[in-house]
Amino acid sequence: MLEVKNIDVFYSDLQVIFDVSFGVNTGEVVALIGANGAGKSTILRTISGLVPPANGDIVFDGHVINKLHNYSLIELGLVHVPEARRLFPEMTVEENLDIGSLRGQAKKDRKVNKDRIFELFPRLLERRRQLAGTLSGGEQQMLAIGRGLMSLPKLMMLDEPSLGLAPILVKEVFRVIEQVRSEGMTVLIVEQNVKQTLAIADRAYVLENGKIVMSGKAADLANDEHVKAAYLGV
Amino acid sequence: MSILQVKEVSKFFGGLAAVSGVSFDVNENEILGIIGPNGAGKTTLFNVINGFYKPSKGEIILNGKSIGGKKPHEICKAGMARTFQIVRPLRRLSVFDNVLASAFLRAKSKAEAEEIATEVLKFTDLYEDRDILSKGLPLGKRKRLEIARALATRPKLLLLDESFAGLNPAELDKSIEIIRNIKKSGITVMIIEHHMKVIMSISDRIVVLTYGQKIAEGTPDEIRHNQQVIEAYLGEA
């Protein structure tokens, strides 16, 4: 469904991503793991068109998307739930969800979809008129995921969904991701919480210093000595 | 003998506690690591200690003197320097001028400041790059430049915020060596780090924060086997 082909990315004259290629198939949960600063978020930002790749192509659902306007990707069915959630803090929960469905079919189905999201996250229904900035961290993450789902995506990219959450909430977030996945969503997830991520992913790529150094089935990677030593702290 | 005492320090933003009731001591000439998941309040803690934020509660004592609520430049003068997680070189100045600007803090003349800057640049292995504009430096060297700039203020205590993030293995080794040398030269180091391998090997003691609270403190070995830490941070074993 998504294919990233040999991309190089620069921040001004500094290269941060080196010849990275990977793919995500329909129905899969794929994880990008690696240390802070390894370039995981940059890859997601490149796919969403916030940063242009210097070389290489990104193909989504048959379209070469790195030449398209970044705001039009969501209509193709690609949504990026950004790091640190990035809600619109001075807007209500409901308005945040509305912003997720500004285009195409998603706009027509807004009402039905909203009900579906509220069913999925009853907490959000209780707080629908509250400002997003006043939600707790866990609720904010649910809203961020909900806002992403409102666009009726085919592929959802999650950037560090467990960031800054207490362990108990982290579990909750991963439960939500599993639920989303069980509804047939394809997911590309970036996480520093390696252990839990590998537990829910089908496949994973390990990123170090802007290069992919390993890839394989999530279960295999979880047992790999290098991964264990570097990321699982064992 | 402790150089820095953090006593029951809390910092609230709105109603949210970014740091709550954290206490620990930093002993003279040790390397103290601070770890914890992203958003655990580590950088906020640094910002409180170095004076960017006023602590909402609690006391911070540097060398026997309370510094809570003092301005960053006063705290720096009192002997504490820091680096930033997102590197902040003075972009349109050369590497040398970057360090020179902070060397003026202790120097009595320009010549003396230049001497300090030269010495610090050699120490951090940046002397070759001294004429390059700092915005053109690669990340690894920029991180080192930050350390150099902090060292030029002649601190007794150095706060390093993620000085290893995003470095390649060669740069990593270089930075580890530099930090060990800093300790050897008699400066106490407090370091926030994600890179577990590095922090475990370099620290004398480690403080673990999650959710703004300290959940453990001890030697790397103790931390590695602390059940609470494993659950909250390292992942359930």
Place this chain on the structure above:
Amino acid sequence: MKKYYPFITLALLLVLPMLGFSTYVMHIFILLLMWATIGMAWNLLSGYCGQVSFGHAAFFGIGAYTAGILYSKAGVSPWFGLPLSVFVVGVFAFIIGLIVLRLRGPFFALATLASGEVFRVSAENMEWLTSGTLGIMLQKRLWVSKEPYYYIILAIAVTTFILMKYLVASKLGYFFVAIREDQDAAESMGINTTLYKTIALVVSGMITGVAGAFYMNYMGYIDPHIVFALHDVSIITIMIVMVGGVATQWGPFVGAVIMVMLQEAVRSIGSLGALHQAIFGLLLIFIIIFLPNGIVGDFRKIKRFFGLGRVRA
């Protein structure tokens, strides 16, 4: 060779009045030096220290009124206004700084703009002191010929130039630039940013104030709309440095030459009269979009444009 430039320039400037230029040309030279001085002052605060002021008219006006009031109320020669304005403007600049230096970036800029306006309105209304909109007129200027005025403003400009050169290379200069580049980083490097920003503001204000006091003596007439003018003083000051080159030693001179010439050229073509603001506005827009660091700052870019410089990859 390059290090002799200042001396060659100085020698040229010293012999200039002896070359028998008309009084009009001398007048232009005097204005040019005055504006270069104000430009250098602005450059210190805004170019080097990064605190963009939209209110240098406040300092210029206070300096001018110091000299003017000395004459109109105390009956003393307005020349005493030159040394006195250093002190008076210094005090006012310090007080203004206490308020406006709390702000950063564009908010600082606008607060200074407002402070300039406050002084203009105050000068208009405090008639007992300033004679309001009537202004202050000298009965007789001290000299008829231009030469003495020329040498006085030359001395002021040269002193300012040397002071700038010295300041920029000193500890203060480094601290100023550190503050401009990153105030938080500067603060954690042990730089008392509030103190050094205040120093930059006060020094910059003082120099501008002296230029204002000179203006009173030279022109013989001031009123609030002239010396506290937003467009004709504060904005022109910004333009001189923007055109010439922000944070460069020679930028204010280059900018002053261009702006004074342009001003005179526009003024001499009667039909353009009212358009001169539009021309300046367009020039400002042009400079900001195409030469954001001014002629001196973007010299390489200009050379490249005309195919003169080596193209750097």
Place this chain on the structure above:
Amino acid sequence: MVQLEVFLQTMVSGLLLGGLYALIGLGMTLIMGVMKIINLAHGELMMVAMYIAYWLFTLLGVDPYVAVFIASPALFILGVLIQKYLITPVIKVESILPENQVILTVGIGMVLASLATVFFKSDYRSTPVEYASVTWYLSDFWQSSPIELSISLLWAVSFIFSILITLALWFFLSRTDIGKQIRATSQDSDAAILMGINVNRVRAFSFGLGSAIVAAAGCLFIPLYYLYPALGGQFTLIAFVITILGGLGSNIGAIIGGLILGVFESLTSTYIGMGWAPVGRFAIFIAALVFLPGGIASLLRSRRLGK
């Protein structure tokens, strides 16, 4: 009793003036919130709109209140063009002083003011509408009223218009998708892109909308004030003072800030002297900077978040 009467009359005039100020401030706030720049050509845009209203009245006899519906769309287009062809290119330019964008708007203002001088001379102009002298007195409605207050029809109409426009704007921003896009972009433009918002278009639209609002304010002002080319500068400053007072980018703050400023200026002119009104304006501005750095919005916000 006379004292009380003067005071109340001052308050009433202040509120009426404040209502119009609020509108000027709203336009500036909108641009500041979305663009993160301070538009120092704001007053000049208003001046342009006032000339449109003036000529419509003088040449075609169009009532200034009707001119709102012509001047606002015209200024909307002007605003979009300024944003697209002048401000956007400068955002990408790297320079030593990031205040370049602000200085740029100064340049735009200079050009507008100067062109107005060239075309229309520095004459003072006004639109003498027939109903200009209509005034309502409190005693007309309540004969035994112990005090006398008056409201002129013009002020009342302008005030009501400005309330209607404010309400329309509020409805637009809170209920329509474009309004939500504007708010989302001003709160987090990167996240807005990820949600499929065409941020550049929203920015151009916001600049246009901000210009249209201040154009409306200009049309409401012209029956009450004289018009001359240099009038823009003073209103730019007023708009800026309101935005600082209200809290940057806060709409409610701008409305309250506008009202406070109107009342305060009215009080200064009554009790200190006409010429001092601008100083009163800056006094309140400085007070806001020193004592309430986040403006009125910070008070509102801390209440809401229970700080």
